[in-house]
Amino acid sequence: MEKPRVRFAPSPTGALHIGGVRTALYNYLLAKRFNGTFILRIEDTDQTRYVPGAEKYIIDSLEWLGLSIDEGPGQGGEYGPYRQSERKALYGKYAQQLIDNGHAYYAFDTPDELDKRREEEKEKGKHSFKYDAGMRMSMRNSLSLPAAEVEQLLSSEAPYAIRLKIPTDEVVLINDIVRGEVRFQSNELDDKIILKGDGMPTYHLANIVDDHLMKISHVIRGEEWLPSTAHHILLYRALGWEETMPVFAHLPLILKPNGKGKLSKRDGDKLGIPVFPLSWEGATEEESFKGFREFGFLPQAALNFLAFLGWNPGTEQEMFSLTELCEAFSLEKIGKAGARFDIDKAKWFNQQYIIAQNNATLAEMVRPMIAAKGFSPNTAFLQTFCGMMKERVTLLPDFWTAGYYFFSNELEYDAKTVRKKWKPENKAFFAEIKQLLASLDPFEAANIKTTIVGHMEANELGFGDVLPIVRVAVSGTVKGPDIFEIMELLGREEIQVRLAKGFATFDEMKAPSA
RNA sequence: GGCCCGUUCGUCUAGGGGUUAGGACGCCAGGUUUUCAUCCUGGUAACACGGGUUCAAAUCCCGUACGGGCUGCCA
Structure with missing residues (x-):
């Protein structure tokens, strides 16, 4: 194929809908697949609907996703200007x-x-x-x-x-x-x-004028344009440009998750799902929306998910980087039927991408979030934390909600576990555990484990009698990474504090309410 | 109403005359794990309907139903 010249031509009337993002993606992919040019053209011919900031939003969105523009406003190019x-x-x-x-x-x-x-x-x-x-x-x-x-x-x-x-x-x-x-x-x-x-x-x-003047080779746009395409062809004909007319590819619509109809911005709020790449601050709360980024999606995941809404490579590979997408993409493999937006699939992609991320990268993504909660852990600590938690989160904010106890020792203790496992006859045993750990050196996971398990066996107690209590005293919850590794990361002093506070609190929780 | 487009598991989809109709998400069950998660194994579940064409139709044709889009001095 000759080098394609394609354009993404949104109207700056507000936030860029996810369907528009997918259109941009497919245009980008075709361009890159055949070494062509991806053009951004701003269709601002309706002055009554113009919204300040929308153009910047569009550009920021494409940038977040890594879809770099070859020609466009601010980018330049020999076919400008790129604002209608x-x-x-x-x-x-x-x-x-x-x-x-x-x-x-x-x-x-x-x-x-x-x-x-x-x-x-x-x-x-x-x-x-x-x-x-x-x-x-x-x-x-x-x-x-x-x-x-x-x-x-x-x-x-x-x-x-x-x-x-x-x-x-x-x-x-x-x-x-x-x-x-x-x-x-x-x-x-x-x-x-x-x-x-x-x-x-x-x-x-x-x-028609711009596509002709900008030498556009392929018009890839939403299905809603199909009915007016006949007009467009007649226009090319009337202008004498039919010979060099671009080829058309009308994309299936992205449908609502439940029920029918095309996905609208309303669905976002109603269902608690993102339908925009980035958050959008409208004049009112009604007109403001939370984006994929703010929900905690990685751009790679959003891209991979979107790419598969209406297209697939025909193989069984599901995970695709932008580069791989560029190599595998073809217009012929685009489906005809509308694709329903499936948030569970999107989350699954996100989880996969989070797991695939290295700890150092993850740490920097998570740092601002932790800082916003008032904590500033050192880099090594944060990286270890990410490594331990990444298989347990799907969205970025989960790092905090599921792992806050790595930073704060104001814990919310799991009442059910305390009720079932905090037994008066074992109190002395737990006091001894705390005592043993107080002087343990080095304070490392393997060591800690040996100490606890050894004392446990000496007292003829089982894992189920001991670990849940230690875990809840340290983290508040029974869920989470290896408890001994958590203890090592937190350090000897902190563990002393948490054990003391935990055991004391358990007593209060068990005390019959007067 | 008119015009146009579409229809394979709940969802995303592969398959385009002869397949046990394949994969992924979700869900369920089992395994691994001190827990949770990851991971592994297995299971559940689909060709909208009716006519043709054909030795043979999920696949081709027609119709019906259902869904969607368009029908602006919006894009």
Whole structure:
């Protein structure tokens, strides 16, 4: 394949939805697979929906995931500018060209008039108002109005839009890489607005002009664009660019975890799952969302998970680094059906990636979280901690929730274990254990184990009588890494403190409530 | 309503005329472990339905049902 030039073209209207992230990923993968170019283009032609900060959010998100941009705003490139608002003049020129060669016309109907017409049609029965070949002669445009009136309207202040004049009785054939041949009857198509009253193009025009000028080879986008693709092909044809038209690949949608419909930002809050890569601070809490990153997902895991939502390599390999993804990717292997978002699978990927991470890397990821809780352990301690805990967490914050006792000795003791295992007749034994450990040197796991087990056997006690109590006194819980290793890490003095405090507290817990 | 797209275990999917319909997540059971987790072994579970075509259909064709998308001077 020749070096592809692909673009990810989001609209800066807020946080970038996870579906958009996947679109970006697939574009990136195709580009890298064949040594091509990945372009970021900002589609900000709707000034009313523009949200400050959204562009930065998009760029930050791609960066977090490691999807580096070859050309784009801030990145430069020979086909810029890469913000459509900065290309405004260009579109007017091509719209004019379409008017001149009869493929487009001026439309003077105001938005209010159009709304009214839609309402009327709806009341008449079906909501089938379509500004098409059958309807345009009864609307106010340069096709239906006398030339003199058109002249007059154009030279007046009256705003106007430019519409694409859809030809009649044609079949538009789309050759979609994921869907095969898709046909549309031109008679079913409406005369889409291509240039708005404010002089800005709509998506349809801007998209075609930019893709052509930027020499885009593949348009990889969501399935929601399939219905308007016929318009796009007609536009290429009208502009005389059909020969070099990019090929299309329409991606299946990402669906809600339960129920049907496409995943929406609402689902995030409702189900407590992330649907955005990064957190987004909206004007209100309603418009703010927590991202994959803040949930504690590693970017590699989010990427791997997303890649498999709608694509798979055809082999049984599941774990893929970005580099491996680049080598294995192909558009032909993209599925047709919508893929449901499965948070359990995402978590499983995350767990796998956390385990695969080396302790030093993990320590630096976890450090800020621990610091936020008011603790600043040294690096060696933190690395050992991560090594001991990494097989027991799925999300990054679990390091704290499941391992807080490595840092704090304000423990929450497991009441059930205390109730069952803290027996009056064994109190002396535990006091002796504490005594034995007080002078143990070196204070190392193997040593500690020998000491405890030895004393245990001498007193004819079993593991079940001893270890749960020691474990709860040290960590508060019966869950966790090897207890002797925990003790070694915490050190002799700290263990003395915890044993003393634990045994005393157990007495209180067992005391009959007065 | 119209147009378009889709449909294999609960979920992500492999398989594209002849397979015991494969894998992964989840779930269940067992093993390992002082505990938890990891890990290992096993189990559960699917071709939406109806017609064709064919010696043979999950696979090709048509229809039905269901689901989804689009139907804006939004992208």
